[in-house]
Amino acid sequence: MSINATLIIQMLVFFAVIxxxxxxxxxxxxGAMQEREQKIADGLAxxxxxxxxxxxxxxxxxxxxxEAKEQAGQIKDxxxxxxxxxxxxxxxxxxxxxxxxxxxxxAEIEQQVNRAREQLRQQVSALAVAGAEKLIxxxxxxxxxxxxxDELIAEI
Amino acid sequence: MASGESGGSAGDYxxxxxxxxxxxxxxxxxxxxxxxxxxFYTILLAVIYLLFFRSVAKKATSGVPSKTQNFVEMILGFxxxxxxxxxxxxxxxxxxxxxxxxxxxxxxxxxxxxxxxLIPWLGTLMGIEYMKIVPSTDLNIVFGMSFGVMLLVFYYxxxxxKPTILGYLREFVTHPFxxxxxxxxxxxxxxxxxxxxxETLAKPxxxxxxxxxxxxxxxxxxxxxxxxxxNYTFSDFFTAGGIMVSVMQFILAFVWAVFHILIITLQAxxxxxxxxxxxxxxxxxxxxx
Numbered sequence: 001m002s003i004n005a006t007l008i009i010q011m012l013v014f015f016a017v018i019x020x021x022x023x024x025x026x027x028x029x030x031g032a033m034q035e036r037e038q039k040i041a042d043g044l045a046x047x048x049x050x051x052x053x054x055x056x057x058x059x060x061x062x063x064x065x066x067e068a069k070e071q072a073g074q075i076k077d078x079x080x081x082x083x084x085x086x087x088x089x090x091x092x093x094x095x096x097x098x099x100x101x102x103x104x105x106x107a108e109i110e111q112q113v114n115r116a117r118e119q120l121r122q123q124v125s126a127l128a129v130a131g132a133e134k135l136i137x138x139x140x141x142x143x144x145x146x147x148x149x150d151e152l153i154a155e156i
Numbered sequence: 157m158a159s160g161e162s163g164g165s166a167g168d169y170x171x172x173x174x175x176x177x178x179x180x181x182x183x184x185x186x187x188x189x190x191x192x193x194x195x196f197y198t199i200l201l202a203v204i205y206l207l208f209f210r211s212v213a214k215k216a217t218s219g220v221p222s223k224t225q226n227f228v229e230m231i232l233g234f235x236x237x238x239x240x241x242x243x244x245x246x247x248x249x250x251x252x253x254x255x256x257x258x259x260x261x262x263x264x265x266x267x268x269x270x271x272x273x274l275i276p277w278l279g280t281l282m283g284i285e286y287m288k289i290v291p292s293t294d295l296n297i298v299f300g301m302s303f304g305v306m307l308l309v310f311y312y313x314x315x316x317x318k319p320t321i322l323g324y325l326r327e328f329v330t331h332p333f334x335x336x337x338x339x340x341x342x343x344x345x346x347x348x349x350x351x352x353x354x355e356t357l358a359k360p361x362x363x364x365x366x367x368x369x370x371x372x373x374x375x376x377x378x379x380x381x382x383x384x385x386x387n388y389t390f391s392d393f394f395t396a397g398g399i400m401v402s403v404m405q406f407i408l409a410f411v412w413a414v415f416h417i418l419i420i421t422l423q424a425x426x427x428x429x430x431x432x433x434x435x436x437x438x439x440x441x442x443x444x445x
Binding site: 010018031 | 210
């Protein structure tokens with residue numbers, strides 16, 4: 001066991017190994033590692049951002065839902081109002097119609113009554129004339145006394 | 157863990173396992189000799205490390221990583237954290253250096269956990285008489301790496317800090333003891349130089365010997381455990397004593413191997429961290445005195 005040329009060979013190989021490591025191994029692998037670190041950091045940051053955006057979106061959705069509910073309530077109220085109005089309108093229309101028909105029917109009845117009264121009056125006047133004819137046994141000129149008779153009829 | 161060769165004594169077996177397979181580059185020169193086994197395994201492990209990590213790097217994605225990529229990223233992240241904790245400057249060199257040292261030294265140490273005679277036995281089949289398969293039990297390998305680290309420290313001092321050479325040398329004689337007057341400076345120059353030289357030399361020596369000592373001792377204990385049945389013939393394993401010794405050997409080797417997993421990782425980690433610390437010391441200036 002003595003120092004010999006092996007030492008020099010080993011030294012040269014030592015430098016060669018370090019040089020190759022420095023040139024072809026270390027930067028490549030470390031570069032990949034650092035790149036991955038960067039990627040992971042970016043991914044985590046993106047995750048945080050996405051979470052924040054999700055929160056914001058959720059808040060927005062909540063406000064939208066509240067607004068929609070309010071609007072729906074308003075629409076419902078309006079619809080109710082319209083419906084009530086329509087109902088009232090229909091009711092009043094129906095009442096008016098009823099009044100109208102009632103009035104018409106009453107008028108009709110009145111008319112009928114009047115007509116019947118007129119007939120009755122005429123018949124009564126005819127009867128009266130006939131009675132008077134018989135009473136006075138003398139024909140009364142119907143035409144002459146029509147005026148008089150009409151007045152009589154009107155009096156009845 | 158029975159040895160392939162029978163008949164040799166325990167001493168022969170041990171010394172056989174502590175000898176490198178040397179090849180002389182220059183005839184008769186003890187320095188221009190290489191430990192062929194150490195060089196082969198250290199380069200093999202370096203290639204395994206580089207190919208594995210490079211294949212992961214090629215397929216590296218910043219999306220969902222595969223299990224292999226995940227594993228590699230775990231190691232890388234660990235090393236990166238350690239380096240960032242210790243090293244205060246910014247350098248493209250230090251972290252890759254730490255990773256290389258950590259994985260490579262760990263792989264070298266891991267060879268210690270291989271069945272002690274398996275690979276050398278395969279080697280004998282190919283006509284290689286003996287080899288040490290754990291590169292980090294070779295002084296040349298550990299010193300090669302620690303000197304490499306020190307050279308990187310010097311390189312870093314000069315390129316990143318960009319001191320003047322004079323300024324760099326002045327640090328050797330003005331620290332750690334600083335004086336105000338010129339007389340004091342001259343008087344303290346000698347002790348300062350001495351201390352700094354010791355410090356500079358102690359760094360690589362302690363760095364490498366710590367690793368070497370741990371691995372060498374661990375290897376030696378594996379060898380000693382293996383020695384228990386070194387002279388057994390096949391039939392010896394089936395005698396009552398043979399079974400007992402074999403079971404004991406198995407338990408000892410198992411326990412030591414489990415413990416050793418901790419040691420090899422710890423030593424690789426320490427080698428890495430000390431290298432980073434030395435680099436950081438080169439980064440720190442002493443101008444605040």
